[in-house]
Amino acid sequence: MGRDERDTVAGGARLYEAAQAVVGDHDRAVEAVRAALKPIHDAAVKRELDAIPVARLQDVTEGRLRLGSVEKSGLRTLGSVLDAGPYRLRQIPGVGQRTVDQMLAAARRLSEAVQETVAVHIDVDRPEPSTTALVTALHVLVEAGPDTRRALDRAATLSGRLGPLLTDAKPAAGRFRMLLSGREKKARASAAVTELRSLVDAGERSGLSELFAQASVDLLRGQSSDIAAWVDFELRSAEYYSLLAEISGRSPDAAAVEGFLPDEVAERVRTQQLDDAHRRVSLRGYQAFGARFALAQRKVILGDEMGLGKTIQAIAVLAHLAAEGQNHFMVVCPASVLVNWTREVEARSALRVVVLHGPDRHEAYADWKERGGVALTTFDGLRGLPAPGAGQVGLLVVDEAHSVKNPKAKRSQAVALWTERSGRALFMTGTPMENRVVEFRNLVRMLDGGVADLLGERDALAGSVAFRKAVAPVYLRRNQEDVLTELPSLQQTDEWEELSASDEEAYGAAVRAGNFMAMRRAAYMNPEKSAKLERLREIVQEAGENGQKTVIFSNFKDVLRVVREAVTAGTTDGTPVFGPLTGSVPAGRRQQVVDDFAGVQGPAVLLAQIQAAGVGLNMQAASVVVICEPQIKPTIEHQAVARAHRMGQVRPVRVHRLLATGGVDERMVKMLEAKTRLFDAYPRRSAVAEATPDAVDVSDTELARRIVEEEQARLGMADEVLTADRTPA
Template sequence: MGRGERDTVARGARLYEAAQALGADHGKAVEAVRAALAPIHAAAVRRELDAIPVARLQDVTEGRLRLGSVEKSGLRTLGSVLEAGPYRLRQIPGVGQRTVDQMLAAARRLAEAVHETVAVHIDVDRPDPATTALVMALHVLVEAGPEARRAVDRAAALSQRLGPLLTEARPAAGRLRMLLAGQEKKARAVAAVTEVRSLLDEAERAGLPELFAQASVDLLRGPSSDLAARVDFELRSAEYYSLLAEISGRLPDAAASEGFLPDEIAERVRAQDLDDTHRRVSLRGYQAFGARFALAQRKVILGDEMGLGKTIQAIAVMAHLAAGGQTHFMVVCPASVLVNWTREVEARSALRVTVLHGPDRHYAFADWQGRGGVVVTTFDALRGFPAPDAGRVGLLVVDEAHSVKNPAAKRSQAVAQWADRCERTLFMTGTPMENRVVEFRNLVRMLDGGIAESLGERDALAGSVAFRKAVAPVYLRRNQEDVLTELPSLQRTDEWEELSASDEEAYREAVSAGNFMAMRRAAYARPEKSAKLDRLREIVREAGENGQKTVVFSYFKDVLRVVEEALAATDTDGTAVFGPLTGAVPAGRRQQIVDDFAGAPGPAVLLAQIQAAGVGLNMQAASVVVICEPQIKPTIEHQAVARAHRMGQVRPVRVYRLLATGGVDERLVRMLEAKTRLFDAYARRSEVAEATPDAVDVSDTELARRIVEEEQARLGMSDERLTAAE
């Protein structure tokens, strides 16, 4: 053994020490988070226990306990029972030792469940020392980023291989040791040195020494101040909460995270590898499962509720395929989110991205064909590009895929042609079925004709459980409440307003004319006497006084103009007004308006046409949402609200829907409730069953005609007909 072997062992020892040190640095950072979390979690558990009435113990003991005397003694909550303990409980008249034992055993079981499930929420508007310490501890790991996590994983894998080899190679570290070693030990040492040298070469080619050193530096670097950490948390709260869930072990229910898929499909998905080489963002557990589902099943619909990061999951699929040698990817989306898609791909991956939009799109298409990468285009532009050769495109992503539910539409035919030529296709939509189950079947048909043909009317009539089971091979959906335990509360309030005499007059004129759309916006036709407008101004003023940002949605451009003028003439305490954001605003400008709104210091209002802004744009800077009138489709309202109440939101979201009593609003609300039940049964949930979808299905035109006729009859106007649906 010569100097070369000794140098190899020494180099191996230094790399091993660096890997071990990195693991220790990461461990310290994780322990710092756990230490900061413990008191906050304990306080949250106490609050939860203090809110549970003592009567809940009856549920756990199947009604065996008599708790009347306990409540009369002043112990009215689960927390007070646990705090009292056995001695005080035994002093209550009529409570024996057996009852005390049963009561405490039941209380502890409930307390354990609370301890496991209670979520910690960080209030950005009311910082305190405890939550600030937690944010600062998390900041270290968030700032270190996915590269540090990757380095830690590589370090652990290297240590596992290198440690035993260095033990075997120890005799080669010195001449005397080698001389004293027996023949067998010498042979093992020589073989180990060879393997260590190979490992070192492999590690240096991968840049591991530098990677470990940089990761250790990043993990030891704290925030410049608590203010810097809190600001960063507000900007990147999704990453903070994702780490918090992982470190605390309080992950969402596994079955819910996996969309309640049948076991055989879920097992196949779990076994799917997911390469993160080209990805720059960590995934939550449910997001990693969604990406694996798309890879394992090849042609699927990802129907996650708005705000769960479908875009990130699509990028993860493309990054994995790129690591495996695929070079070309296509994203088709509405024009309003072209910029957002481009930004996300650039920020979240190392993939090259090109936009195919505008007069130069065909030159860009030719460039993409030659160089590869991700191209982002619109449904209309897609029709102008030739479908690719089979296998040429690694993944076709179709965002807001419910836009191609009509097989007779040219955009649907173009998407179907591309999907047929692509090895993998990922449809993304939070609203796969708006009115008819048959529309959902049309989407499935583009991906798997066999499954689509098997979905006859009988399957729909059998109820949602049977329907979800039948589409499981191609359809995955998760809901916010099931997988985002840290999401701030969403409070919906229907604001019923009595029409003013002026409003009523405008409404009767619209009904008399049979003009359904004029009926819907009659409450804003005479702004100076508008009851809805008065309430909207109050909401905006109150939000401004609390430093909150507000999004105001309406279907109608002229309503938005009325609102803009009303806010301009109102003292809203310096609240800036942005928009209106309508379908006429170019895609890039839409994103800029949203960015300006988010970046505005203090309170602000964004005016937005609901069908234009409810798709694709992220508005989590807003914590107040106002919907000026009920919409014909429940999914339009759901999408709009989800633009603010989504992953990354750090404040509770309050939604106000402005409604007028006694007319079109009341009738629409009743029909919306029926449509929402249908959607929940077949697309959102897996357990609720409806007798038949046709019981509540109605076309938009028929709905309008029916409401006009009913309102004409109610107001004593006969023989009027629907004349406008602007």
């Protein structure tokens, strides 16, 4: 053994020390977060325990405890029982040692459950010293970024390999030590040096020393100012909460993260590797699983509920495939989100983006064919592009895939052809099936005909277990409440208003004319005396006084015009009003309007046509949502609300649905309850209701006709309308 071997051992030792330093620096940053979290968590647990009545101890002990004398003594909550302790409890008349022991044992079991489940929420509007300390401690890790996570993972792996090798290679570090070693030790030392040389050379080629050094610098940079940390938290709260869940060990239930997939599918997904070399964003646990699912199963539907970051998961799949050497990818999406997709791919990956939209799309397509990258186009745009050869496209991503559930539509046929020709396909939709099993089956058929053939009405009727088993190879869905413990509360209020005399007059004219759409917007046709507008102005004013932003949705452009005039006239404090966003506003402009709305300091109002803005645009800046009239499909409202109440929202969201009593609004709400229940039972839960879905389906046209006829009868106009219909023109 000579100088070369000694240099190799020394190089391995330096690399080991650098790796250990990164792990140590990260551990100290994590401990700082834990230290800041503990008092906040303890306070949250105490509040929870102080709210649980003593009577709950009966549930744990199956009614064996007699608690009347305990409550009479003033100990009425679980927290007060635990605070009292055994000595105080024994002083209560009629309470013996056995009762005390049983009571405290039951109380501790409930306390442990609360300890494990209570969630810490950071109130951005009411910063306190304790939450500020937590946010600033988290800020260090968030600012360190994905490169630090990458460095940490490699450091942990490398330390595990280098430690034993350096031990075996010790004799080679000195000439005399090697001479004095026995034959077996010399052989181990020689083999260890050979492996060390391979690791050190590989580390030099990939710049591991520099990666470790930069990670340590980032972790040791120290905490930023309180203001900087809070501002960053508001902008990137999802990353803060993700780290918090990881560090606290209060991650979501593993089965929920895996979408309750059967074990054989879930295990295959778990073993799938995920390369992050081209990715610039950290993934939450459920997001990493979703990306692995798409890779392992090749052609799938990601049906995660809105707000869970389906775009991020798609980018993770794209980045992994790029790291494997593939370079041609296609994303198909509505025109309204082309800008958002461009921003997301550029910001969160190192991949090249080519937009195939507008007059230069054919030149852009030729450039993409030659140089590769992530091509972005619309559903209509895809129809005008030449279909690729088999395997030329590494991944086809279809956003809002429920738009292609009709196999007879040309856009659906184009997507089906590209899906067939692509190596992998990822369909993304929060609402894969609204009313009919057959529509969901149509999507599945594009991906896997065999699975589609297995998915029959019998699976729907059999319930969740049969359904999940049938679609598991191609379908993954997770819900916010299962995997996002940090989402602020969502408070939904139905604002029932009595129509004014002026409203009634406009409504009656619409009913007499049999005009369903006019009936739905009649409450806004006389703005000066509109009951709904009066309540809407009150909501906007209250939000403004609290410094909150409001987004107002309506299906109708003329309603939005009326609302804009009313809100503008009613905001005497100069609150800016943006929009309305309608289908006629170019896609790029829509995103700019949303950005301008979010960029305002303090209150602001955004007006949006619910169909145009309910897809793809993120409105986390808004914490108040107003829906001007009930929508024909419940999913439309769900999507609109999810634009504000989604990952990244840091404030509780209040939703106000403006409804008029006694007319079309009331009838729509009642008739759509069945649709909402079906949606919750089937696509939301990956299961179906006990009854056949078709049994509760009500088409838009049929619903409108039925409501018009019922309202004409209620208002005594049925005979009048029938006579008018029979009168010769």
